[in-house]
Amino acid sequence: MSHASPPTSPQTWSQRFETALHPVIATFNASIGFDIALIEYDLTGSIAHAQMLGHTGIISPAEAEQLVQGLEQIRQEYRQGQFQxxxxxxxxxxxxxxxxxxxxxxxxxxLHTARSRNDQVGTDTRLYLRDQVRQIQTQLLEFQKTLLDLAAQQVETLIPGYTHLQRAQPLSLAHHLMAYVEMVQRDWERLEDGYxxxxxSPLGCGALAGTSFPIDRVYSANLLGFDRIYTNSLDGVxxxxxxxxxxxxxxxxxxxxSRLSEEVILWASEEFGFVTLRDSCATGSSIMPQKKNPDVPELVRGKTGRVFGHLQALLVLMKGLPLAYNKDLQEDKEALFDAVNTVKSCLAAMTILFQEGLEFRTExxxxxxxxDFSNATDVADYLAAKGVPFREAYNLVGKVVKTSLAQGKLLKDLTLDEWQALHxxxxxxxxxxxxPRQVVAARNSLGGTGFEQVRxxxxxxxxxxxxxxxxxxxLLAQTGRLS
Known part of the structure; x- marks a missing residue:
């Protein structure tokens, strides 16, 4: 079929109209350029609808079987590139x-008996997103596993911890990585809750008011693996x-x-120098031959904005829509499709980056x-453990840090006499x-960076x-992963 020529005759609703759409309006109105991504889900939903029509006697079982066979043939034609x-x-x-x-x-x-495009597109979109959510959840868990594997190798590797991007306290590198493991877990749980x-299922809600046909919405919902149906047709569509x-x-x-990407970008800089980028996940400069650029985390950081934009766009789209369906809702798909593809590609890239693209410079x-003075709090804790009120100890350590800075010393360089002169x-x-190793090991409170806690x-x-x-x-094996 042609992808270029606009319609030259009235569409399905044409008995109400005397002429076809203007070619420019037809192009403006069309969504086939992007909603073709829903075709497999549309076929799946239509098969369930046809089976329901046959089950309820709205059409004959033979007619239902003809519809199912025809829809499956279209599926094969599409997969083979013959239906475009x-x-x-x-x-x-x-x-x-x-x-x-x-x-x-x-x-x-x-086929379209007892169904509107309004409940049809709602069904297709949910089938699509349901499948994509399961794929993204799997990617999240694969990424989490990568972080866990790396953390298990780096429990006793130390890294400066920061607040306000200033040196704060030393950490186990594994503890740092485990913070992102927890974030990923919450991401998985949010998707699970939203699922x-x-x-x-909105299938059977019709255009907005349901239908006079004796349909069985629960039957079709069960065929499609939905847990429940919308109980208000206006809401459903x-x-x-x-x-x-x-x-x-x-x-x-x-x-x-993006937060993790920003840290990798900092760590890979000469100023930090905590990681080396391997060739498989870095690019060079067109003019400066010495450079290795962290393109993967930079792109992830940049693509974050487009997903935020899609969220804002859909919120703005929805905020003024009266019930029920409005053509504005056609605009939900490109935002949704692009967000799905962006998240999936970023998770894939970051998983590879942490599997094989980074080498921590342990020395x-x-x-x-x-x-640095990131052990200053431990001096105050040392005094507090010996009965000195913490705030008094805090002030004493502040003075010794100030004096040490003036003398170009670190706390470890002070003599015992200097310590005892302080207290x-x-x-x-x-x-x-x-x-530093004892500073980290000592923080063995639940959830702390102590090595035993981290393990x-x-x-x-x-x-x-x-x-x-x-x-x-x-779950992916059972659902067949429609992509």
Whole structure:
């Protein structure tokens, strides 16, 4: 079929109209250029609808079987590249119905009995997003596993911890990575929670008011694997909360990927020098041969904005729409499709980056935690443990940091006499207490950076990840992964 020629005769509703759409308006009105992405879901939903029509006796079982066979043939034609509807089809729904009628004759015209494009597109979009959510959840778990594997290798590697981008306290590198493991877990849970509302069938809501035909909405919902049906037809055809919820969750996924990307970009700079970018995940400069550019995290950071934009666009789209369906809702799809594709591509790229694209410079990291005052809090904690009120200890340490800076010394360089001149509670064990490895090990409170806490956190998260990932792969195998 041609992709270029506009319609030259009236469309399906033409008995109401005397002339066809103006060619420019026809092009402006058409959505086939992007909603073709829904074709497999449209076919799946139409098959369930045809089966329901036969089940209820609205059409004969033989007619229902003809429709199902014709729809499956269209699926094969599409997969083989033989069915490529153009602008004259207006949208994927008309394209499928027209081709079906060509294949099975007048019985094809019965497919749309007791159904509107309004509930049809709502069904298709939910089927599409339901599938994509499961794929993204699996990608999240794969990325989480990558972070967990890396964290397990880096428990005793130290890295400076920052607040306000100023050196604060030393950390286990694994503890730093585990913070993102927790973010990814919340991302997975948000999608799982949204799936409960997403998996609701609008099929049978009709244009806005239901239908006079004796349909069985629960039957078709069960065929499609929906958990429930919309109980208000107006709401069913006009609800896009599920899409907004997904875009909210997608935006937070991108927030977390972008934050991690920013850290990689900093770590790879000469000023930090904490990681080296491997050739497989870095690019060069067209003019400066010495450079390795962190394009992957930079692109992820940049693509975050477009997902945010899609969320804002859909919120603005929805805020003024009266019930029920309005053509404005055609605009939900490009935003949704692009957000899905962006999140999936960013997760894939970041997984590869952390699997094979980074090498932590452990010597540079070790030197970094030895060359600052990030152990100052531990001096105050040392005094507090010996009975000195913490605020008094805090002020004393502030003075010694100021003096040490003026003298060009670090705390580890002070003599025992200098410590004891500050306060008689100091003893020889102060040096062990402020050594970076001991500083990290000592923070063994629940959720802290102490090595034992981190190992336990990794073990717990690995067990959870293993269980969820096995379930995710089973779900994908069962649903067939329509992409």
């Amino acid at each position: 509807p153009g602008i004259e089809a207006e949208d994927v729904h008309f394209a499928v119905e027209r081709r079906l009628t060509e294949l099975v004759g007048n019985v094809g015209k019965k 409960k509302r997403l998996n609701t 006009s609800d896009r909360d599920f899409a907004v919820e997904f875009l909210c969750a997608a935006s937070l996924i991108m927030v977390h990927l 540079r990291l070790a030197a970094a935690v030895e060359s 008689p509670a100091f003893a020889e064990d102060i040096y062990a207490a402020i050594a 336990q956190a990794i073990a717990t998260a690995q067990e959870r990840n293993h269980t969820l990932l096995a379930q995710a792969h089973t």
